[in-house]
Amino acid sequence: MSHETVGSLLAVIANSLNDGLRIMMFADKRAWGPDEFELLRLLEETLDEAKKDFQELPTLVNGRFYYEEDRKSESLLDLRTLCTRFELHAQALKDWVRSGDITVADLSRDTLTLRQDLHGAQCRAARRIHNEAEAHTRCLGALQVFRAQQRPTSAEHAQQTHPQDQHPQQSQQSQSLHQHQHHYQQQWQQTQQQQHRGRAEMEEIASCNATGKFERFGERDIAFVCDYCDGFLVWEDLRSMPSTRAVALTEPHNNNNTSSGVVLGEPLSAAPTTTTAENWQARDFSMSTTTANEEKMVVFAPLAIANHLPPEPGEWQARILCPYCDDYYYEEPGDDGMERVRYTQDERGFEDVRHFQEHLEWNHTSLVPSASKCVVM
Incomplete structure (x- = not known):
């Protein structure tokens, strides 16, 4: 879809993350153990890292406008796929709160995988903008x-x-x-x-x-x-x-x-x-x-x-x-x-x-x- 940009797709992902956090925040925590609280912490860290990347990566490619308005097909495909995965992840959290069919370990592992993939997708989007401006040069990650x-x-x-002092006449x-x-x-x-x-x-x-x-x-x-x-x-x-x-x-x-x-x-x-x-x-x-x-x-x-x-x-x-x-x-x-x-x-x-x-x-x-x-x- 022509109206999609890197910024708009990242906003969709952020909404899915916020939905997942909201589900966990309002869940009944009386029966929670260390694993459940660890899952909540992972979700919070995933959102914090995504925000950090969104703030820092545009500075590497001439500003936020170039980053948010980027429409390169490879970047949009990466983020569009992640949008679907994060939406499914939020739905899985909702199902877990309701029925408990999914194990907490599986949810934590999926959260870590999504966190790494989102970081990589944002880095690659910034690198593609950099490569367009400076062809045949070092990778953007190498420059950091x-x-x-x-x-x-x-x-x-x-x-x-x-400095070393010089004293030609000394006892x-x-x-x-x-x-x-x-x-x-x-x-x-x-x-x-x-x-x-x-x-x-x-x-x-x-x-x-x-x-x-x-x-x-x-x-x-x-x-x-x-x-x-x-x-x-x-x-x-x-x-x-x-x-x-x-x-x-x-x-x-x-x-x-x-x-x-x-x-x-x-x-x-x-x-x-x-x-x-x-x-x-x-x-x-x-x-x-x-x-x-x-x-x-x-x-x-x-x-x-x-x-x-x-x-x-x-x-x-x-x-x-x-x-x-x-x-x-x-x-x-x-x-x-x-x-x-x-x-x-x-x-x-x-x-x-x-x-x-x-x-x-x-x-x-x-x-x-x-x-x-x-x-x-």
Whole structure:
């Protein structure tokens, strides 16, 4: 029907949710147990999350008008189906209050499923509007994680706020005092950077969980499923998903420094540090029985999620762009000498996480050894 819009169909769903809540509110609660009150809580949370999505998602696509008045056939089909399902769910609640034929466990499970499907439908509707305005770009969900990664950090300014003082003419005692002060200053800066790194990585993981969900994929793999594009990112042969990057040690003369950012790993061998912008590695254990006790390096999940593209038509895996190649420049002969040219990568990206990791290993220097027993030359 031509008069239907995303906003009008969401209003129908909200009415069905309110009907279900009203039925539960006026039901006789004298015989209720914990399961019945849990069902009521799930209904309230479903309505609250739907309202939250309705308020926040339009800000990602140039305002509420574009979101509410959207008439894309795929979005309308998704929401029209959900309208029917929510109406049936409200009727099931009414039948349960009257006769009790349906179990509370079934109603709770259906409520959770509808809640997840409604969230996904709203995210996909916003993503379709975004794709129409910006074709061949990262998924809208990827941009949310990317923005979380780009937030300015207090650790980046630690050295600027605590500059090193220079005193060319000092007595031996004052020089010794200055060396101690400088040593403690370095320790303080390292502590602040480690604390901030942990907070930043927690924020990245939180933004990933708000964008989609991690789940076991088969018996050995782990997949991330994006709510915005339904694309899959698959990490092969992995026991659990690391929540922090693998961090290399600084030079050996620093006393007792350890790589606290490594998940489930042993302390790393001392290695020269490079820019943290290209620290793409995380560490965990393999699921294979032959290598179950050996660590393996994988791409840090938020890095891949923040740079994924919606799947190609007919595909299920999301492709990935390399963020480091976007910032890569090379020189070539020009009319007025050597010219600095920006590298242009394939706009279709890499077909999966495995190929993306192979590209990183070949083209972007790792910060840490590929295994805990590797000897750094």
